[in-house]
Amino acid sequence: MARADVKEIVIDRDRPGQPHKGKVFAAVHAHLDDVPFYAGGLCAKLIREGYTGYLIRTTNDEKCGGRTTAENILSNEQEHFKVGESLGFKEVFHFYYQNHEMDNISSLDIRARLIFLFRFLKVDTVVTFNPWGHGEENPDHSATGRAVEEAAWMSGMPNDYHEHMEAGIQPHPVKERYYFYARPGQAFNRIVDIGSHIEKKIDSIAECRSQGGGNHGSLLRAKLAAQGKRLPILGNDDRTADREYIRHFMLDDERECGSPYGFAYAERYYYIDQRGSELTKVDDYVSKNAVAL
């Protein structure tokens, strides 16, 4: 349901051609499986429509993977590369902050690094956690969302980290934001039709084996085989099993979200557009009212 404080819901359908050609977006998440689950469809859509995408993970995911802490860091790191590849990101970055402990990390340090990357990569749009989203129980999500939101506007301010100019890296403001709908009840004002991008979203979730259940299909297939059984929807190989498991059991929210709008699958976002400015209004007024001297 829409919340009363977010005005009307905008429906975002596929656009023909590459209307975003030349634009850059950064999807910033805390953990391996955040972007695949919350925004896999949107990221695939934006890239298909011309955006260049960069994927930035802030933690090291050391707590997830079922192995030793060190082995978890490695497996999540390698799977993160695969997630980026599956969705069509140009490049993947990792900050490796300690998992589940980001509320004790200097937000300034995180923010400064994001400002550097936003400027260097000339990021126009960010996709990340809603820093004001209610019900968020994971401190890494909140810390990441806050740092991104702050970095987005500060990256356009020349007096913040002015030393970047010494390396030829210029201020560059981020003008559009898509905030995840990560917990029930969080605000959203945009429904994105991801029907034609669902296969890529499934691909990205399937790469989340250390966390996120990307390998549940193959695990179930093996378990059933040990019992002398099989589930026909899981197909005849592990890859198919993982993908079909995800399609059948892990995308209910996307189906439910799309249904009222006639979409097979959809994702929700709180979208903020800062491309317009007060200057435009002033310019408009001046053009209509300026008289000759």
Place this chain on the structure above:
Amino acid sequence: MKRRKFLTQSAAAGAVASALPAPAAAQQQSRAPAAASPLPLPAKTTASAYANKRSGWNPFTVPDYYSYADDLQIERSAKGKPHQGKVLAAVQAHSDDIPLYAGGLVAKLVDEGYTAYLIRISNDEAAGKTLGYGVVQNEIDNREVAKALGCKKAFSFYYRNHRMDDCAEIEIRQRLIFLFRVLQVDTLITMDPYNHYEENPDHLVAGRAAEAACWLSGAGKDYPEHYRAGLKPARVREKYYHARSPNGHNLVNRIVDIGPYIDQKVRGNVANKGKGPAGEAGSRLRAELARQGKRLPLLGDNDDTANHQYVKHFLMEDWRLLGQRFGLQYAEAFRYIGPDASHTAAIRKFVDANAVKL
């Protein structure tokens, strides 16, 4: 630097007093508390720290004590440009730190070929008519100090003055790592992060951040996004740590002969108008005396000369006294940390010398 009322020294200052020119000695004696004579050390003990001679003319000079390493070296002027191609970063918390404590060294190294950059960490807001005026004047000063000492460029980070212990040190360090990489810094000059009895939090934070940034700027896995942007690792292989006064107790292993550069050091301090004991103190004294119908011959006949001479004769005196101990005209003292020896080369040398045929 914290502006504090200078308290004249007790035992150490008493010993110095006799070496002072008469007017200063008389002045100091009248202000100093009754000084006890130093006691002889007990048998079989050796002094581990040496009290510095102090003129009493400058509140911000050499620290109370130095401990000298047994491999102490005198670094004299080098001929030609032996450091051509090398880069140094002089990192200071406040606009007057480097000119006071290491201005001679910076001028010397620039003269010997270094390209130098001056990096100020605080905004120096605590010194000025209002906070706003103070910030602006010190910003100007930092640039002018850099010019006077021969630095190519000055940077300011503008953290709030006297409050840097409330800043995220990791963020300051990150910014220094970035600059060290961009500028390809080889050598650091900064406040000793281990200066004992340091009462100004900005100094310690600046020193610690700079020290850590040195080796981290050469590490491949720290802030790897810098490399993605085309930056290269920096190899900061030499460090000069300076002390500060009026407190302080530092380990010193290098005395730098700054005699040929004393006038440049003076100019660096004269450029520092917003704070510190130098700046336009000479012309102010000249004007004050003129109002009383007097003049001090050493201040000359114009304000520029007065400013220069005031700094040179009063504020540089303690560095003259330090130099005197080592047979130099003027000196600055540092804890110098040089390049690490290559352990692999040392092992290879041993192997080459000792390997035998199978």
